Amino acid sequence: MTIKDIAAYCGVSVSTVSRVINDHPDVSPAVREQVNEAIRKLHFVPNNSARSLVVSRSTAIGVVSRGVDNPFLSLLIRVLSREIHDRGYTMVLHQIPTQADEIQAAALLQREKKLLGVIFLGGRFNYTEEELRQLTVPFVCCTYTNTFGNLSSSAYSSVSIHDEREAEKAVRLLVDNGHRRIAVVLDDPADNSIGQLRFQGYRRALEAEGIDYDPALAVVTGDYAMSAAYDGVCRLLDSGADFTALLAISDSLAIAAIKALTDRGRRVPEDCSVIAIDGLEMSSFTVPTLTTLCQPAEEMAEESVRMLTALIEGTGVHRHKLMETTLRRGGSVARLARA
Amino acid sequence: MTIKDIAAYCGVSVSTVSRVINDHPDVSPAVREQVNEAIRKLHFVPNNSARSLVVSRSTAIGVVSRGVDNPFLSLLIRVLSREIHDRGYTMVLHQIPTQADEIQAAALLQREKKLLGVIFLGGRFNYTEEELRQLTVPFVCCTYTNTFGNLSSSAYSSVSIHDEREAEKAVRLLVDNGHRRIAVVLDDPADNSIGQLRFQGYRRALEAEGIDYDPALAVVTGDYAMSAAYDGVCRLLDSGADFTALLAISDSLAIAAIKALTDRGRRVPEDCSVIAIDGLEMSSFTVPTLTTLCQPAEEMAEESVRMLTALIEGTGVHRHKLMETTLRRGGSVARLARA
DNA sequence: TTGAAAGCGCTAACAT
């Protein structure tokens, strides 16, 4: 079943059929209808390979996701998948471990799959122009931006929240509730990525409030594995550390932290308040409901695809969209009882 | 940079280059080496579209996932993605709502993307040969099997647990702990899918234990949305229903149920025991830890890909693999206090 | 062992 069959069936030429398929003008309404009818009836589906061969471009958009153990990314991928598909493109998903280099992975993928563009999900913030030379298609960083690198902002797009400011906001909320001894759970304070920024926000907030930073109150997990967060918080408690509140840089880490606190006999929020950043569906079903700054995940994914397709289709330029979080007031933060 | 350039560069014909690329014999070692050398030096990457056009077969394996709101599927997708890629294939992921028809979606995808095969993630159990005629590539059902349909078992593959038996096992565990009034939370007792089977298991277990089935104790959520489960369990409690234990057919539903119970002032497990089936990482961090029958998700995904690629490569036949769950003893099930 | 040439299904000039 090819374009030829349709043409023969309708008694028209292949070009006419091609025109109909590609929504080109210059086809009489009658013929157009007839061809569409035939396509439907004969269940014709154009051969993408042949089309790509001619126009020498595929229909593939790469999604390179780094850090597989963060459930926040699952939601993003789901939305990306839908959006990409709805716009007539194909998603090529590539998941890589936190240690791997996403640029290299993307460059490889680009050539293998003839990508039109790529969306990065979680990555380093310190790209240099140098290393990006391998990547010759437009890309957008989803959930982060190139804070530490030397990239010209017109060289790439990004959709993110202001991680540092949001973390600051979270800490301030704890301080506003009377807390001064605030622990933090994060993957890595120098990951050149989200962890680092949120950690900076944590420190800035402390500083602004005149609270000394205590390294003993920082739980570093290495990645976003919940078990590491659980173990880390348990150790923190066992060490006898003194704190009345805790910021986790992601919901999943917070859930693990709450579990650790509870298992060690601390009540949340009576003995320890917990706040996080992300806004997973799951975290509204913890006991108590997690108080968290929700990222607009769906919109972020949608916006990323919108930006990238505009870039691909030549109807857009590189932009940097900063999104706002919304506070979900759960039950995990309480005013510090007067000592 | 095409095969032609390489040919010209080496002073050979395109066919020779093609032979080298495809590891065909009948090329002198000298020429072969020379061509390979050129390919490396000129960074030649064959055009997949052109190749697919000729051999009219892609490298794509479709993954059709139905029921986007079940986090259990996210893990499976992650593993599938890795396995498919590692075997040199490309994953084409297609997520569809619970209401959509996966066979139709797969058939469309097959033609659009020239799929070599498809893996279904969650689907109906009642396919008929009739409707499968549209799908002309091998497929494997991952996490379920065709219990209710009329499919010959040699017409498709499956990797699943024995849902009915596992649900029975879960209920029996509750009964063994003295429970007789056992509620159930499920998507739909007649979904022709996992929900239905696990519900059957629930009822069989009751029957075997001489417990009357009480329809008032069944919370039907419609899908795997946690909010629906939460609301459902709240309504159940508000109705004054009398039960001391609860089976949720998935971990995510169980987490929502625990939340509802807690919010309504019931302690888990003291006032109500909760058990589920799935084994999400997340559910080992609930308070209390969820007691659940863990599916071997990774192995199931790996096995599915292994089966499908064997089928594609003509080195395997359709098989049906039944996996075992393992009980994770959490803290959500307790012996019923003597009344 | 190698080369020449015929397509694979489609798009996009160019003709009409």
Next chain:
DNA sequence: ATGTTAGCGCTTTCAA
């Protein structure tokens, strides 16, 4: 408004 035709890059007979 519609048709004719030359490729896109590759594989694969068939001949040499």
